[in-house]
Amino acid sequence: MSSATGAMRSEVRRILFHASTILSRLDEMAEQISADYTGKELSVIAVLNGSLMFGADLLRRLDMPLRLDCVSVSSYHGASTTGVVTFNQIRLPDVRGRHVLLLDDILDSGHTLHAIGDKLRHETDPLSIKICVLLRKDVPRQRELEADYVGFDIANEFVVGYGLDYMERFRNLPYIGVVSDEAIKKYAPKS
Ligand code: IMP
């Protein structure tokens, strides 16, 4: 193990899901998604950067034709949402007349997926939009929003790894864990 990875590991208080647990759950999710979309034209829209690992592993398990697009948004400042979702590109993918599966790493307040869903409905005219998240946090949603596919339900803790970040760190951990209070303080935004 490199010293960099070792330092990262000591900043994770508890591991919630090992890589093997995540991958077996993705097998099940992929089976369900493939069954639900049989005979349909699917457009997957992955929300970057958090869903990079999740999307890569899930999509390789889907045995069906699909299109892949990505959108990039930000709404987080440190470990809490600002509630304002900023789109980092001018146009969303054109999904007119297609079934859309929105992929994100985690459903927390609901602001992010609500904003993307709204913009997609206004800008293009998809046949349907479903939401697929790896994690669903047990918090009251600030936006009314239900996920159609959920990998794991988790408590209200700040988690990192397997794509999820704290201040752009920890995305490359192969597992998902709870970041330590010390690390939260150490890397906290200056303002
Ligand atoms: P929402 O808009 O509050 O639902 O949050 C969704 C986004 O916030 C996710 O795509 C993540 O980027 C980020 N997020 C929410 N909770 C966590 C967490 O526990 N760890 C890392 N990122 C999180």
Ligand code: MG
């Ligand atoms: Mg993030």
